[in-house]
Amino acid sequence: MFLINGRFSDSVSVQDRGLQYGDGIFETIAMWKGKSLCWEAHYRRLEEGCKRLGMHCPTEDLLSSEIHQLPVTGPRSVVKIIVTRGPGGRGYQPPDPTPTPTRILGLFPWPDFPPEHATAGIKARICSTRLGKNPQLAGIKHLNRLEQVLARGEWSSPDIAEGLMLDCDNAIIEGTMSNLFCVKDDVLITPDLSSCGIAGIIRGYILESATQLNIETSIQTFTRRELFSMDELFLCNSVIGIWPIREIEQGAFALGPRTLEIRALLIRKEIIAE
């Protein structure tokens, strides 16, 4: 079910720059009990992405009213918003004047991930597909996602819930669809995303919330070897919430107290769905 530029439809112009060049931005939003969780933060990131790409951004009111036009049923669903630069232009050059962006809102059922992923933890792997580094595109959720597609295509076993990706200089960056947190000596550590990776909304809330829990935080660069020396590991995104990592290849990790504490806080604050 898609609402495209305000009309229910399932097709877009073949000349849309989203298709031609991946020239756009997206957001994936959890709908829980009729609310778009973390809407303000999602909109702010969308706005920041549009700004970085030099595109107009639809207003918050317009997108918010369009979300409410989607026929949401049941307690949990997922809304994906894509905003592209719109159709046309000669080659790579963005059209002048800047066109009205294309708005695509898609409503999806909640994915059928096993609930134990969040409560008992998951098995992850390390992907061989790397993330290229480009500070100009780092952090934002743009439509150039081939690296994630190739990384996620590396395995098909349902036993493995997520894959971790390294950058081309061997630093651990994130999961294919999630951000990574580690706990080491009671410090909450997450990879630096200034050169690549997506700065997730839940990642942002966790960094903010840690202060409330009196947990020291650190944004840093670390390698695969350091990863295996961490006390606790977990992944997060807007839909999965928090998934503790129990196993990566030959390494085993405890389902630690900090992970559980942070997950409970985020559910209580309605930042993630239960």
Added chain:
Amino acid sequence: MFLINGRFSDSVSVQDRGLQYGDGIFETIAMWKGKSLCWEAHYRRLEEGCKRLGMHCPTEDLLSSEIHQLPVTGPRSVVKIIVTRGPGGRGYQPPDPTPTPTRILGLFPWPDFPPEHATAGIKARICSTRLGKNPQLAGIKHLNRLEQVLARGEWSSPDIAEGLMLDCDNAIIEGTMSNLFCVKDDVLITPDLSSCGIAGIIRGYILESATQLNIETSIQTFTRRELFSMDELFLCNSVIGIWPIREIEQGAFALGPRTLEIRALLIRKEIIAE
């Protein structure tokens, strides 16, 4: 005018992975006197791109017969072929079984670049947008082209015909839509594309043809400072053919004999249009 999966249409499924993730490949082909120039080389690169992304590739016969269904008129036009992984799949994970790829063929008028660009040369600039490095995606013409879009968006003056792009380690790589060649002490030099950049069809022919002209070639990494010490510079792609560079910022370059010789050879061999 677009032929999409064998039917004339101007829209694609919003669920197509080309739009959702930039999950596909494209080729831009010059049509001259009723012929698709360098068709075999374009198809081979398309095939290599599909292989690298783990996608099925439409057969050469199918694409070739579809090109002939396009209502080409006049002596010169441009055909753009996009092949995406097709629609669907849950998130980044490529669908299993591998779907039939989406084929999009677009027919465009020949761009109205001034003919003097090829005969008298152009003015180029150096872009501040960088190319991220990822050997896994280097060389192929995939749909993740935000870096080129941002680089081409840096200027609008029609006096500047092309912008050169550096990688994140300050090596000169290519133009936003073209490959770069330099002549220095009678050696033909072109940047190494093993970490980023698109290995252009005309670039390939030029490297091949140089041997016929007894010109020594070198694929290497060089910086902005070295660029300004070159004797001749030129750009190439399937549509522009060869454009000598006469000026980059404060640097002036001769319209050199090697550039003219290579251009004449390529026209004679019907590799580029006149």
